[in-house]
Amino acid sequence: MNANEPLTPEAQLKQQERSRKRKAILAGGVVLGLGAAATLAAWSDDVFADGLFNTGAFELQGSTNGTTFADYDGPAGPDPAETARLSFNLDSETMTPSQTVYAPLTIATSLDSDHAGSFTLDSVEAAGKYAGVLTYRIFTEPTHGANCSAASAGNLSLVTWAGLPTGSPVNSPLPPVTLPLQVGANQAADPVPGRQHLCIAVTLGAVPPTALPVDPVRIANQLAVEVADAAAPTDETPTTVTWVFNGQSTDI
Numbered sequence: 001m002n003a004n005e006p007l008t009p010e011a012q013l014k015q016q017e018r019s020r021k022r023k024a025i026l027a028g029g030v031v032l033g034l035g036a037a038a039t040l041a042a043w044s045d046d047v048f049a050d051g052l053f054n055t056g057a058f059e060l061q062g063s064t065n066g067t068t069f070a071d072y073d074g075p076a077g078p079d080p081a082e083t084a085r086l087s088f089n090l091d092s093e094t095m096t097p098s099q100t101v102y103a104p105l106t107i108a109t110s111l112d113s114d115h116a117g118s119f120t121l122d123s124v125e126a127a128g129k130y131a132g133v134l135t136y137r138i139f140t141e142p143t144h145g146a147n148c149s150a151a152s153a154g155n156l157s158l159v160t161w162a163g164l165p166t167g168s169p170v171n172s173p174l175p176p177v178t179l180p181l182q183v184g185a186n187q188a189a190d191p192v193p194g195r196q197h198l199c200i201a202v203t204l205g206a207v208p209p210t211a212l213p214v215d216p217v218r219i220a221n222q223l224a225v226e227v228a229d230a231a232a233p234t235d236e237t238p239t240t241v242t243w244v245f246n247g248q249s250t251d252i
Contacts, residue, residue, distance in 0.1 A: 056114035058249035061187070063106040066144030066197075069187065071110070074244070083242060086200060089149050093238050097221040100203040102153060104145035107245060108187045108195040116188070118180035119196075119247035121162040126170035128239025129232040133224040135167035135207050136241070139199040140181070143190070148199035156199055167207030170241050183247070202241065 061069040062084045071077070072084045086103035095101065107119060126134060139156035141147050147156055158165055161177040168174075181196045188194040201207075205221025 057110070058113050058115045058117055058247070059110035060119060060183070060245065060247040061108055061110050063108070063144070064104070066104070066106050069108060069110070092202065095204045097225045098203065098205045098209045098218045100150060100201055100207065102148045102150065102199055102201050104148040105198045105200060106144045106195050107183060107198065109183050109185055111187050113185050113187070115249035116183060116185045117247050117249040118182050119245050120177045120180045121174060122244040122246035123174070124170050124241065124243050126239060126241045128237060129228050129235050130204065130225070130239040131170055133205055133221070133228050134170045134239065134241060135203050135205070136163055136170060137167050137201045137207065138162035139201070141197045141199050144197045153199055153201060167203055200243065
């Protein structure tokens with residue numbers, strides 16, 4: 001095409017059409033460029049969340065006076081290892097055949113226990129020459145030691161899973177647990193589910209003797225004690241009976 005010659009109308013239209021396409025392409029390039037710049041400039045941020053997890057405390061404690069509590073984890077427990085020595089209403093080391101002595105025991109959680117729970121009797125173990133002639137019963141009472149005596153223990157509720165109604169021999173299997181006793185968290189006070197007040201009764205012989213003039217139970221008890229004496233005539237060591245209570249925390 002000669003540059004000195006004027007463009008024909010058809011050539012002018014083609015040139016204008018190419019110019020419009022170039023402008024559209026450039027405009028599209030500008031739009032794409034602005035879009036890319038906007039993406040690079042977008043803000044980003046994070047949100048963090050966490051949780052804290054630990055174990056709660058649950059510790060059963062016992063009290064022989066209703067006010068002073070200790071862990072009493074037994075001879076195999078952590079130091080200081082100890083067992084609660086029950087205080088019987090009569091001298092349990094000078095008993096006669098068929099005699100029953102009574103001692104209170106209160107069980108609660110420790111002050112730093114986060115959980116409430118329940119407990120049952122795990123075992124009753126005895127060692128000594130009278131281990132074969134001692135029987136026991138366990139009652140619950142409203143307060144520590146309030147009715148733990150021969151005069152009023154008959155009005156207390158018997159803990160059936162802790163022995164037979166008429167008394168269980170020590171070192172004997174325990175009945176099935178029907179309903180564990182409840183205790184509150186942080187050594188919660190009365191009423192239930194705070195502390196549990198128990199009364200432990202121990203008889204030298206079978207339980208209970210009758211009031212008949214010639215009582216076959218008393219005769220049998222005396223005979224059993226005499227046999228035990230004859231088997232170890234020089235052994236003056238007191239027979240030890242240990243009640244082991246086991247507790248479990250309440251799931252929350």
